[in-house]
Amino acid sequence: MALAPGTRLGPYEIVAAIGAGGMGEVYRARDARLDRTVAIKVLSSSTIADPAFHERFTREARSLSSLDHPHICSVYDVGQQDGVPYLVMQFLDGESLINRLSRGPLPFDQALTLGIQMADALATAHRHGIVHRDLKPGNIILTKSGAKLLDFGLAKRRNAVISSAGSGAVTGANAVGPSSPLTERGTILGTLHYMSPEQLRGEEADARSDIFSLGGVLYEAVSGRRPFEASDSASLIAAVLDRDPPSLASTDVVTPPRFERTLRTCLEKDPAERWQSSRDLLRELRWIADERSQGTAAAGSVAPLGSQSRRRWLWAGAAVVGAIVLAAWATFGRPAAPVSAGPTTIVLMDSQHPARVYDPATRQAGGTNADDLTDLLRDLPVTLLKENTGATWHREDQILRQNPSLILVHRSCFYDSTLLGDPVLDLKYQDRLYEWPADKLEAFMGYIAQGNPRTRFVVYSRRGWPSDEERIVWMTGVERRFPAIKGRLASYMVPLDRATFRDSRTGDEIRKIAIAMLGL
Numbered sequence: 059m060a061l062a063p064g065t066r067l068g069p070y071e072i073v074a075a076i077g078a079g080g081m082g083e084v085y086r087a088r089d090a091r092l093d094r095t096v097a098i099k100v101l102s103s104s105t106i107a108d109p110a111f112h113e114r115f116t117r118e119a120r121s122l123s124s125l126d127h128p129h130i131c132s133v134y135d136v137g138q139q140d141g142v143p144y145l146v147m148q149f150l151d152g153e154s155l156i157n158r159l160s161r162g163p164l165p166f167d168q169a170l171t172l173g174i175q176m177a178d179a180l181a182t183a184h185r186h187g188i189v190h191r192d193l194k195p196g197n198i199i200l201t202k203s204g205a206k207l208l209d210f211g212l213a214k215r216r217n218a219v220i221s222s223a224g225s226g227a228v229t230g231a232n233a234v235g236p237s238s239p240l241t242e243r244g245t246i247l248g249t250l251h252y253m254s255p256e257q258l259r260g261e262e263a264d265a266r267s268d269i270f271s272l273g274g275v276l277y278e279a280v281s282g283r284r285p286f287e288a289s290d291s292a293s294l295i296a297a298v299l300d301r302d303p304p305s306l307a308s309t310d311v312v313t314p315p316r317f318e319r320t321l322r323t324c325l326e327k328d329p330a331e332r333w334q335s336s337r338d339l340l341r342e343l344r345w346i347a348d349e350r351s352q353g354t355a356a357a358g359s360v361a362p363l364g365s366q367s368r369r370r371w372l373w374a375g376a377a378v379v380g381a382i383v384l385a386a387w388a389t390f391g392r393p394a395a396p397v398s399a400g401p402t403t404i405v406l407m408d409s410q411h412p413a414r415v416y417d418p419a420t421r422q423a424g425g426t427n428a429d430d431l432t433d434l435l436r437d438l439p440v441t442l443l444k445e446n447t448g449a450t451w452h453r454e455d456q457i458l459r460q461n462p463s464l465i466l467v468h469r470s471c472f473y474d475s476t477l478l479g480d481p482v483l484d485l486k487y488q489d490r491l492y493e494w495p496a497d498k499l500e501a502f503m504g505y506i507a508q509g510n511p512r513t514r515f516v517v518y519s520r521r522g523w524p525s526d527e528e529r530i531v532w533m534t535g536v537e538r539r540f541p542a543i544k545g546r547l548a549s550y551m552v553p554l555d556r557a558t559f560r561d562s563r564t565g566d567e568i569r570k571i572a573i574a575m576l577g578l
Contacts, residue, residue: 060075061085067100067139068137069089070088070089070098071087072085076097084097085100094149096148100143101144119145120136121186123136127182129175133147151202155200156195162282167350169276170343172279174343174344179207180269183210184336250295251284251286253270254270255299265335269333273324276324277306280313283309285304302322316346316349317346334538401441403460404435404441404443404462405462406432406443406445407445409470409474415427417558417560420558426444427518428446434565434568435569435572440463440576443460445457448472463514464513464575466516467517467518468517472496473491473495520552
């Protein structure tokens with residue numbers, strides 16, 4: 059329904075038309091109550107044929123209004139005019155990404171910043187259970203304060219299906235553009251060039267579908283071309299389902315190899331092979347940006363305590379550890395060829411910090427748990443390698459090159475209790491700080507598991523899990539986050555009443571687990 063300037067929608071007065079699409083028309087309007095400029099989307103009649111549409115639309119609009127993020131366009135209100143719903147949103151003064159890309163690709167650093175902002179927006183929305191399902195350049199506005207994502211969740215109402223007519227043509231509210239004619243039966247929500255394979259197959263689309271779409275957007279942002287192109291809808295669908303996009307190197311675009319591996323993982327056909335969360339993708343993009351700005355992946359250090367507040371030093375310490383977490387996923391992606399079997403190698407990892415060492419005698423001698431475990435496993439037909447870790451450790455690539463058969467690791471190996479440089483603060487904030495190194499361990503294992511299909515893992519901890527049930531829950535969560543680990547992870551709760559590997563029973567138990575994981 060086209061609205062003339064001066065038309066009132068409740069307290070909103072239409073000022074001018076902004077644009078139109080399959081979902082309806084968008085207008086600039088004035089909010090008479092608050093005297094501010096807003097954008098109003100009036101949905102077209104073709105989008106509301108479903109009798110239950112109004113209820114779902116209102117419910118979803120309320121969910122979106124709860125999202126408070128600097129890179130998500132805010133939803134202010136929802137209403138109806140003559141039975142047609144409308145949505146009141148933040149008015150954005152900027153240019154759509156699709157218009158900007160019509161003049162050529164973005165400089166790489168700008169594209170990387172765009173990716174960080176959009177992954178951050180997705181992480182917030184996904185945490186609230188909202189999936190976009192139509193992420194594309196036309197739904198991203200570039201403003202002076204950064205990129206803003208529009209229409210979040212409006213394509214959530216129903217699954218996408220390929221037309222039953224068999225021609226590959228599609229229909230639907232958001233299927234717009236020359237490659238998606240609105241003429242056939244079936245419903246497909248989204249723009250074909252950026253839609254995930256599971257959406258095109260009519261399967262349920264979850265957060266990983268948004269990750270696929272963001273990968274497509276970033277591919278175009280740096281290369282100036284879409285990852286999938288074809289002369290008609292049927293061929294385009296086939297390309298998305300079956301073909302990999304050309305490498306960025308073939309487009310004469312210079313990007314860090316790690317960035318291309320990141321996009322390749324976003325664009326995997328199988329959702330289980332992609333980044334499993336927008337949070338992990340965000341961390342990887344931020345780490346790439348950090349490497350470019352610092353010229354090194356090494357983390358910085360916290361200066362000595364001075365006149366700064368304790369709260370600032372707490373966040374500084376957390377930021378150091380949080381940045382290091384990202385290195386563990388440095389080159390996520392399947393290896394080009396299977397890793398050769400090679401010798402049986404066990405890498406034993408733990409911190410040298412005294413608070414991490416279980417046995418008093420080992421601690422007094424300056425050893426680690428890895429030293430005690432080495433003594434336990436020395437008679438096995440394996441090569442044993444020890445790796446001293448800590449809050450600033452970042453030797454993931456070196457570990458991968460060692461082609462380990464098994465990594466035997468302390469869950470606390472990246473938390474060495476010196477994060478803030480002050481014993482009092484370290485003790486006070488240890489519970490809040492521990493989350494970062496624990497997360498780093500998971501990301502590290504995910505990286506190794508993806509890069510080497512033969513590596514298995516045994517994680518031990520004395521107090522890392524309050525109960526055996528929570529230990530199992532933790533393992534399940536790691537496997538869900540990084541599917542490549544599934545079936546390759548074991549864990550062991552070190553009994554508190556005999557918390558040392560020099561105890562014969564404890565040593566025998568973890569030794570049996572290691573032997574079983576190696577298949578010896």
